[in-house]
Amino acid sequence: MKYSKLFPKTLKQVPTGVESINHQLLVRAGFIHQEMAGVYTYLPLGWKVIEKISNIVREEMNKIGGQEMLMPVLHPGENWKKTGRFQNFDVLFKLKGAGDKDLVLGPTHEEIIYPLLAEYIKSYKDLPLYLYQIQTKFRNEPRAKAGVLRTREFIMKDLYSFHVNDEDRNEYYKLAREAYIKILRRLEITALVTKASGGTFSDLSEEFQVITPSGEDTIFVCEDCQMAINKEIAQEKCPECGGKLKEEKAIEVGNIFPLKPAYAEAFDLSFVSETGKKKLVSAGCYGLGVSRVMGAIVEVFHDDKGIIWPESVAPFKVHIVGLDGEGDKVYKLLLAEGVEVLFDDRVDVSAGVKFADADLIGVPYRVVVSKKTKDQLEVKKRNEKETKFVTLEELLEVINPI
RNA sequence: CGGGGUGUAGGUCAUCGGUAGACCGCUGCGUUUGGGACGCAGAUGUAGUGAGUUCAAUUCUCGCCACCCCGACCA
Secondary structure (H helix, E strand, O other), X not given: OEHHHXXXXXXXXXXXXXXXXXXXXXXXXXXXXXXXXXEEEEOHHHHHHHHHHHHHHHHHHHHOOOEEOOOOOEEEHHHHHHHOHHHHOOOOEEEEOHHHOEEXXXXXXXXXXXXXXXXXXXXXXXXXXXXXXXXXEEOOOOOOEOHHHEOOEEEEEEEEEEEOOHHXXXXXHXXXXXXXXXXXXXXXXXXXXXXXXXXXXXXXXXEEEEEOOOOOEEEEEEOOOOOEEEHHHOOOOOOOOOOOEEEEEEEEEEEEEEOOOHHHHHOOOEEEOOOOOEEEOEEEEEEEEHHHHHHHHHHHOEEOOEEOOOOOOOOOOEEEEEOOOOOHHHHHHHHHOOOOEEEEOOOOOOHHHHHHHHHHHOOOEEEEEOOOOOOOEEEEEOOOOOEEEEOHHHHHHHHOOO
């Protein structure tokens, strides 16, 4: 991608009222644009990051047997009345359809997937089943805030697992937890598995919390055994070892639940067992906020100049700063090598502007090409200070270590 | 939803009871070119919105709307 063609350009100043770090940097660098409180457009750079995160999530979901599909955003209100959540789900977006029919914008999909499966699941032979989607969700938060961390419309991966009994579900739940840990490791963010309440879904759940001062959740972490627990259910001492708890601010990027039987009952999601008896399906649901992860990464990885993307989710791997009209040859060679590269080919701005934009956008490797460097390329990692001069062959080794 | 704040050019802000100005950005020309260069010339506004007060309102008053912050809430 040539920078001269990229939409949009970076901003020198932040729009009024934008205060949280992720909001400021993502707006200034041209990753997102706010349309109203809690609603954003993901601009080309931002969408690339969202796709990178989604693909990592997708790969790990597939590894634990997940089958991807896409359910509707628009739900029949009737289904939500069946589970009682038409009234109980505080942040539910409700609207009227043709014929004055009650409709709901999906904040989660139990009310779709349970009746869906009720049509297909007949026998224990149809189970277990693991289905997921990556989709825009709607929650009418009383107060949207902190950039993409708390929005009314957001992108989420939701996996649902269905089993013949709780034991099988609990085994899979552990597998899903491991998958989440792998995902977060690949995203290069550290998250603590945190005991939490289950809300309308279950009695208890586990959250994946990224510790950062800008987090809006308060969790307690045991100083002895590192057990983490959400403030909402925390007692005085560590429930595991009795150790002292330390308070931390954190961002909840994921939440997994063993689902209570109420949903299976509401939609009569049952099957015939090996012994010929009708039994209710046991289920779990596993959410991960893809757009929120993007914000959390920026909160964790930035400096006073801009974003510092982990390689796994960066919109590009290499950012070529072309000076003195140079750089096109290197750009084409890197493209030919299959490297994701952003080439600042502008001829009408100073070097300083290009460096500032490179730092702001936060691509992992910056390569300066100029008359001054002659045949050498000047490489600098965004998260390091030192630069080194290399040949093109050496550059490929640097960015693609074997 | 309670409390507070803010709405003026594309962005950041100033101004002020007599219908607007700076900087950034944008356009053109020229000079520049390794950390947000410079000169000259130019374009860009229903001052959020509605009402009230007034000879006159962007300015004062009230309603509404939007956004931000704190709190409550937060599968």
